Amino acid sequence: MTYADQVVLACRVHPMAPDAGVAEAVAVRGDRIEAVGSRAQARAWIGPGTTVTDHGSGVITPGLVDAHSHPVLGLRMTAGADLTGVTSPDELRSALATAAAATPSGAWIQAWGLKPDAWPAPGPHRSWLDAIVGDRPALVRFFDGHAVVASTRALELAGTAGLADVLGPGLVGRDAQGLTGVVREPAGLAHLDAVIAPADVADEAARLHALLAAMAATGLTTVHALDLEGDALAVLAAAEARGRLPVRLLLSPWCGPDLDVDGWRALVDLQRRSGERWAVRGVKLFLDGTIDHGTAWLSRPDRWGQSDVSLWPDRERYAAALAFFDRHGVATATHAIGDASVGCALDVIGDLRRAGSTLVHRIEHIETAPDHLLPRFAEVGAAACMQPTHCTRYVAADGSDNWSARLPEHQARQAWRTRDLRDLGAIVALGSDWPIAHYDPRQVMADAQERRPAELPDAAPVGPEQRLTARMALEGYTTHAAAADGLAAELGVLAPGARADLTVFAADPLELPPGELLTCPVLATYVGGVPTHRHADLPH
Ligand SMILES: [Zn+2]
Structure with a gap:
């Protein structure tokens, strides 16, 4: 040579x-x-x-590839006070009081990263928040990004009461006194985000650059962002104008159940957009929400009688959307946390495969799944994209956490089955889902091997039989992450070309x-x- x-x-x-x-x-x-x-x-x-x-x-x-993250959307999701270290109602009260004091009057008081267990009994309600912030607009985001608690003033400014009937009680919480202030899922959260002062593109571009530099320092070279919402394209262009991005970004815009064929076509057209180190790739669909907020889709309701419906009311429409994207060469990523969602996504992807599709379609999260679904990943060629630190950092081995408490015991024991999927020949790409968990791939790979926070040797593991080997964990950030994106020859491997x-x-x-x-x-x-x-x- x-x-x-x-x-x-x-x-x-x-x-x-x-x-x-x-x-x-x-x-x-x-x-x-x-x-x-x-x-x-x-x-x-x-x-x-x-x-x-x-x-x-x-x-x-x-170079390590984080298969599922939110570096752009996360800039908004992490506005305001960081509550990720808050573990009790007292700590929460004092953190919110500090945030309120630091926020100029008239501006929205915002906080993020809250674990559901830290809210005082009987559970999230605007009255407890109002007692701290008074008549000011305030928004507290839960760690999973799928729900918020809004203060009374925030609900008024956003006109939430007028939307409650349209969105339904699953998305806008209600009790005997009216709105609880809890708002859930993209369709519910969008109307609140719309009234919060629009973010400054130049400021977000600077924050994105700094975030990606910090990610590069943990070994990341590519991050797949499962979002492309709002001003994201403008933020990406402004960030690249500041200098090369320190990490490659792949970005998948959302396809909600409300989009028609023209909307689908627009998402296909978006796939042509790219910069030097970013490219739109794939489409993200939410079949369900989260177990923590009762918006997952389980085969049976959880112990609170929730998590038994899909965010896509019409299964055939979801199937038609996937078929449309597949026909146009666009790989999809379906958010599927509950077992009913996972089964539905596998059925639809299986139909595409039988009809001759060669694309790799992804299923995200897979937090609880019964035995019979697991072999089907390899059979239908669907990639499993999983977040081990959601398990190790938010679920307790003794079942005392909110996630475990909501599930029937047998389902709580079928949690994040990374090893079973690997042993059955599935592609298992790993990711952080930042800002839901830390972006550091070393933490995700380490926890995936221990099934507990790797820095806590005395912590009991959650489902220790699901431990990955060191090689499987590294493959989750290299070969398997690349395969999940149909880029096995390009990324995640050191080979000629x-x-x-x-x-x-x-x-x-x-x-x-x-x-x-x-x-x-x-x-x-x-x-x-x-x-x-x-x-x-x-x-x-
Ligand atoms: Zn995500």
């Missing part, structure tokens, strides 16, 4: 390609990988114009105990051969 533009060396390289052994060097030409081999082989690749970077004792893996996206760890993620993987430094990340992160203190 002719000399490479760039050669990157390390103690060990895990190409993650079929039949590829361990290597020590990667040759790059332009933004693509030209060869992977030993240090001895690399000598022949190095000419007078070749840039050589030796990461010494570092270990190179394919693939994008030169690399993650360089200080130690081997396939050998580290998960508790040490959490804090293992990322020496460098490369996107298309260009460094997007370099560790400040360590040699690289």
Whole structure:
């Protein structure tokens, strides 16, 4: 071969390609990988114009891919006070009082990341919020992004009362006193977001750049954003005008049940939009909401008599939408948390496959699923996209949390069945779903191996039989994440022709105990051969 533009060396390289052994060097030409081999082989690749970077004792893996995240929508979802560390009503009261004091009068008081268990009994209601914020508009977002509690003034400003009948009690909570202030799911939340002061595109672009730089520092090189709402295209253009994005973004706009064929066609047209490091890819559909808020679709109602309907009232319409996108070469991602949703998505994807489809359609979350559904993922070629830290960070092994308490025990025990799906031959792509959980892939990969917070060795695991091996966890962020997006030859692998996206760890993620993987430094990340992160203190 002719000399490479760039050669990157390390103690060990895990190409993650079929039949590829361990290597020590990667040759790059332009933004693509030209060869992977030993240090001895690399000598022949190095000419007078070749840039050589030796990461010494570092270990190179394919650039990590977060299969499900919300880096753009999350800019809005994380407006205001961060409640992710709040665990009790007292802490919540004081955090909201602080947020209210810090918010200029007239502006919306906002907070995000709340765990349902932190709200005082008998459960979320605007009266408790009003007692803290008075006659001011306030919005408290739950951690899962699928529900909020709005203050009385916020409901008035948004005209929620007038919409309550249209949206129904599943989306706008009501009790004997009227509206409870709880509003759920995209259709319910959209009307509240519409009245909150529009975000500043330049400000969001700056925040997006900073967020992606922080993500690159944890080893991420591609993030699949399961949203493209509001001003997202303008924010992306403004962010790229500030400089190259530190992480590649794939973005999937939402297809709600209210869209007609013209709406579907517009989503197909959107697939042409791209920038240097971002591209619209795929469409996201919500078959259900979340178990925590009673909006999942289970085969039987939960213990509160909820979570027994789909957000798509007409199954045939959902099937028609998937068939339309499939026909136009657009892969879909279906949010399906409850077992009825998962079964419905598998049925529809199976019909497409039998009709000759070759696209990989994805099913997101799969929080509870019975035995009989699991083999069908591999049979119909549907990719499972799962978030292990939703399990390890929000569900307790003793069943004392809100998620477990709502489910019949047998369903709570069928939680996040990552290992069963892998053992049955399914594609299992992993993701963080940031800001629902932290974006750090080391945390997700470590927790996936332990089924508990990896930094807490004494915590009881949730479903320990679902532990992934270190290799399966890394595959979830490399080969399987790429396969779930139909990009197996491009991303998540170090092989000739693939994008030169690399993650360089200080130690081997396939050998580290998960508790040490959490804090293992990322020496460098490369996107298309260009460094997007370099560790400040360590040699690289
Ligand atoms: Zn999500």
